[in-house]
Amino acid sequence: xxxxxxxxxxxxxxxxxxxxxxxxxxxxxxxxxxxxxxxxxxxxxxxxxxxxxxxxxxxxxxxxxxxxxxxxxxxxxxxxxxxxxxxxxxxxxxxxxxxxxxxxxxxxxxxxxxxxxxxxxxxxxxxxxxxxxxxxxxxxxxxxxxxxxxxxxxxxxxxxxxxxxxxxxxxxxxxxxxxxxxxxxxxxxxxxxxxxxxxxxxxxxxxxxxxxxxxxxxxxxxxxxxxxxxxx
Amino acid sequence: xxxxxxxxxxxxxxxxxxxxxxxxxxxxxxxxxxxxxxxxxxxxxxxxxxxxxxxxxxxxxxxxxxxxxxxxxxxxxxxxxxxxxxxxxxxxxxxxxxxxxxxxxxxxxxxxxxxxxxxxxxxxxxxxxxxxxxxxxxxxxxxxxxxxxxxxxxxxxxxxxxxxxxxxxxxxxxxxxxxxxxxxxxxxxxxxxxxxxxxxxxxxxxxxxxxxxxxxxxxxxxxxx
Numbered sequence: 498x499x500x501x502x503x504x505x506x507x508x509x510x511x512x513x514x515x516x517x518x519x520x521x522x523x524x525x526x527x528x529x530x531x532x533x534x535x536x537x538x539x540x541x542x543x544x545x546x547x548x549x550x551x552x553x554x555x556x557x558x559x560x561x562x563x564x565x566x567x568x569x570x571x572x573x574x575x576x577x578x579x580x581x582x583x584x585x586x587x588x589x590x591x592x593x594x595x596x597x598x599x600x601x602x603x604x605x606x607x608x609x610x611x612x613x614x615x616x617x618x619x620x621x622x623x624x625x626x627x628x629x630x631x632x633x634x635x636x637x638x639x640x641x642x643x644x645x646x647x648x649x650x651x652x653x654x655x656x657x658x659x660x661x662x663x664x665x666x667x668x669x670x671x672x673x674x675x676x677x678x679x680x681x682x683x684x685x686x687x688x689x690x691x692x693x694x695x696x697x698x699x700x701x702x703x704x705x706x707x708x709x710x711x712x713x714x715x716x717x718x719x720x721x722x723x724x725x726x727x728x729x
Numbered sequence: 730x731x732x733x734x735x736x737x738x739x740x741x742x743x744x745x746x747x748x749x750x751x752x753x754x755x756x757x758x759x760x761x762x763x764x765x766x767x768x769x770x771x772x773x774x775x776x777x778x779x780x781x782x783x784x785x786x787x788x789x790x791x792x793x794x795x796x797x798x799x800x801x802x803x804x805x806x807x808x809x810x811x812x813x814x815x816x817x818x819x820x821x822x823x824x825x826x827x828x829x830x831x832x833x834x835x836x837x838x839x840x841x842x843x844x845x846x847x848x849x850x851x852x853x854x855x856x857x858x859x860x861x862x863x864x865x866x867x868x869x870x871x872x873x874x875x876x877x878x879x880x881x882x883x884x885x886x887x888x889x890x891x892x893x894x895x896x897x898x899x900x901x902x903x904x905x906x907x908x909x910x911x912x913x914x915x916x917x918x919x920x921x922x923x924x925x926x927x928x929x930x931x932x933x934x935x936x937x938x939x940x941x942x943x944x945x946x947x948x949x950x951x952x953x954x
Contacts, residue, residue, distance in 0.1 A: 544817045565819040576814030578742070578805070580749040592738050593818045595731065618749075627809075634814075 498543070498564070498642065503552035505538055505697075512538045513697040515552070522557065522641055523671035527684030527705065529717055530694035531724045536677045537572075539694065540644045543675070544570050566594060569635030569643045573650065575627045576634065579620030583611055583630055586619055587637050594638035605633040608666075610659055625656035632660060636667075643667065643674035649683065661687065681717070685710055695720045735820045739828025744835070746805050753801050754836050761794035761844040769851035779852065784914035787848045788907070791867075792874060794840045798833055799878040799899075800892045812886055822948040826879060830941070834875045841867050862926070863917035869933045870910040876940040877902055884951060909933040 498520040505513040513535050520526060528536045541547040542554070545565055556564040570576075577586050587602045606612040609629035619627065628648065635643060645664075649657050664687050667674065676688055684691050685705050691713055693701035700720070703713035747753055768786045772779060779786075806812035815825060845867065849856070857863045877899055885894040909929045916926050 546813055546817055562819045565817060568817070570814075570817055572810070572813070574810035574813065576811045577809050578746055578811055579808055580746045581742070585745070589738065589742055590814065590818075593735070593815070593820055595819075 498557055499555040500543075501553040501555060503539075503542060503549045503554065505535075505542060505547060506550045507538070507547075511697060513542070513549070516697075516699055518692065518699060520642070520673065520675065522673055524673045524690065525668050525688040526673075526675045527688035527691040528675055528677045528694060529679075529681065529684060529691055529713075531721055534694045535697040536694055537646055538697070540570075540572070540646050540675065540677060544568065544572075544644055566638070567641045569638070569640035571628075571631050571635045571643070571645045571648050573646055575619075575631040577619045577627060577630060580618060582616050582618055583622075584615040586630065587634055590634050591637035596638050601639075602633075602637060605636055608663055609633045624651045625653055628652055629656060629659060632663060641672060643672060645674055645676045647677050647679070649678065649680065681710075681714055693717055693720065695724075732821055732824050735824035736828045736831070739825055740832050743805065743829065743832040747832075747836070753798060754839060756801070757794040757798050757836060757840050758843050760797055761790040761840045762847055764790040764793060765844050765847045766851075769848075780915075780919055783848075783852065783918055784911045787845065787914055787918075788870070788910055790844050791837065791841055791871070792907075794844070795833075795837045795871070795874055795878060796896060796899075798836055799882045799895050803882060803886050806886065816952060822952045823945040826883065826944050826948045829879045829883065830872075830876055833879055834872055837871045837875055838868075841871060857918045858920040859917045862913060865930075866910055866913040866917060866933070869937055870906065873906045873933065873937045873940060874903060876937065876944070877906075880940065880944040883948075905932060906936050909936065 500516050500518045503513055503516040504511065516539060528539065530536050538547065542549050545561060545568075557567070558564065576590075578589070581589065583606065584602060587605065588599075591597065591602060603612065603615075606615050609632060611626060611630055611633070614622070614626070619630065622630065628651070632645075632648060648660055648664075652660065661683070664674070664676070668687065676683065678684055688705050691703050691705055691710070692699050693703075693713065693716055701713060701716045703709045765786070768789065772782050772786060803812075806815070816822075878895070881898040882895050885898065909932045912929045913926065913933065916929075
């Protein structure tokens with residue numbers, strides 16, 4: 498997947514400026530940036546939810562439908578139907594992508610530790626359970642690429658561990674993902690490459706290794722200071 | 730084949746959600762029944778003037794109950810931004826339209842099945858002149874109105890003023906449909922009037938074809954944000 502000079506304007510505001518990036522199959526990327534830097538907007542463009550104002554998206558198989566088929570998305574909103582049960586939600590989304598594999602759904606529910614509540618309505622679920630189910634939903638159709646917009650947001654320690662382990666498994670299985678997170682430890686442990694986005698531009702890039710990452714972290718902190726954000 | 734499968738998937742999901750929530754259909758039926766009774770009381774159904782008013786009295790509660798349905802229509806999709814989940818999926822968005830159209834039309838048909846008998850209970854002339862024509866008019870009228878309703882409700886989905894936008898967009902376009910429905914209903918109810926039946930029927934059929942086919946092809950394009 499390649500982004501070539503992608504710019505995006507929303508409500509007369511330039512949100513993304515000339516973004517160039519490449520996302521290889523199986524590659525895991527952390528997208529780091531302050532609030533309002535353009536991380537979620539970039540993910541929405543990649544998810545085909547927003548059309549860029551200018552620039553080119555070059556899809557791996559050249560068609561948008563094929564890209565959509567290969568893509569799983571976890572956004573802050575879960576896309577789940579409260580009136581349906583966990584398993585009904587997964588079945589619906591799997592069929593939407595042309596699949597029908599009950600075993601896959603059962604194994605996903607087990608992976609996110611929701612097998613016991615598979616037949617309960619999503620409306621009764623806590624935020625953590627919804628978030629885990631949302632990740633399972635994104636994986637029903639064996640996507641090769643995943644977009645994860647702050648998947649740890651609002652999760653307790655145990656839910657966080659479950660999601661982290663799942664992402665590590667996906668990384669081993671060579672499922673590529675872009676992870677938006679404010680937590681630099683997550684970026685370091687779960688991703689191979691990190692991109693720093695500031696005011697809609699990618700301003701720094703680093704491998705997530707012990708040697709390379711500290712200077713990236715410094716750059717991130719200086720961006721936060723410039724934008725008057727607290728640095729922890 | 731894939732298109733039909735996705736249409737049925739959207740339809741069954743909508744019906745399942747409605748069966749669990751029971752809020753939309755129930756409010757549509759109760760609204761139509763109450764409005765029907767109020768209209769009958771207001772216009773004194775036993776008078777001769779009712780011959781002119783009857784088609785409107787039959788259709789108004791159905792149309793407004795359908796509008797109530799359209800305004801609540803988006804709530805299922807807006808919940809947890811599920812509509813975005815469908816937009817980013819690889820389905821032909823025409824199947825989303827058709828699934829929604831069939832589902833909403835089923836709800837409106839249930840409204841008709843409860844509202845129309847109430848209408849005849851109050852009417853001076855309890856049996857229509859042509860029951861066949863009346864049924865055809867009700868079926869075509871309901872399909873056509875729901876077709877433009879679903880079309881514009883979906884397009885207005887991302888707007889913060891959906892409930893205001895939908896009637897503004899629908900009513901001007903629905904004028905030919907209303908005219909045909911009112912004329913045909915009058916012909917079906919009373920024996921004295923019977924001219925131009927085939928023209929109105931043709932108009933109604935053409936309207937239905939137009940507003941079923943066009944959105945099917947345009948949906949993919951129009952839903953690209």
